[in-house]
Amino acid sequence: MKKIALISDTHGILLNSVLDFLSDSDEIWHAGDIGNINVLEELEKLKPLRAVYGNIDNHEIRIRVPEIQFFEMEKHKVLMTHIGGYPGRYENKIYNEILLKKPNLFISGHSHILKIMQDKKHNFLHINPGAAGTNGFHLFITAVKFILDNGKIHDVFVFEQKRNHC
Secondary structure (H helix, E strand, O other): EEEEEEEEOOOOOOHHHHHHHOOOEEEEEEEEOOOOOOHHHHHHOOOOOEEEEOOOOOHHHHOOOOEEEEEEEEEEEEEEEEOOEEEEEOOHHHHHHHHHHHEEEEEEEOOOOOEEEEEEEHHHHHHHEEEOOOOOOOEEEEEEEEEOOOOEEEEEEEEEEOOOOO
């Protein structure tokens, strides 16, 4: 059993409230647009980290983390990328990965919109944790936490904080 904290689109900002939400997890997964190397390093100090780079991430981040991660944990095949789309509207590159790897859990970021939805056609759960940073058009800062346990996902929690617009 593993408690996973999932974030995306920090854009160089790690709020204390988000760090508090992440703190009791076993691992942190970051679905891209990390923003700067300091965020990556701070997350690595906090918990074991799995991350992918996003479209705003520079070469420092891109040499440290891949564009696509595929791994198995707790009898789940997990596919994670930054720009991936969602059920019925996948990016071509990631759609080919979905067909090839047949994940049970597909994670992407980029949209700044939190979504948790089943892909019934391909039989997996899709999660986009929204945006954990303050840069962008989103109204709420969001993150997700869940338990992976022997082929099951349960105890899904959503962090949501109203974003202060300046």
